[in-house]
Amino acid sequence: MMPNNENEIFYIVGAILTILVNVPEIIRQININLKFNESIKHHKIL
Structure with a gap:
């Protein structure tokens, strides 16, 4: 039994899942920001 390694693995798995x-x-x-920027360009709102 190596609890340190188990804790590290659990931490890594938790980080990946997060x-x-x-x-x-x-x-x-990102998609919302891109669409927002495109709509600004399209409507020429400065």
């Missing part, structure tokens, strides 16, 4: 959960939200925010 990132994976947040990826869709990050992508959604």
Whole structure:
């Protein structure tokens, strides 16, 4: 038994899961920003 290694693995897995959960939200925010910028360019709102 090596509890330190188990804790490290658990921490890494938790970090990866957190990132994976947040990826869709990050992508959604990027898409919203891109659409917002495009609409500004399209309507020539400065």
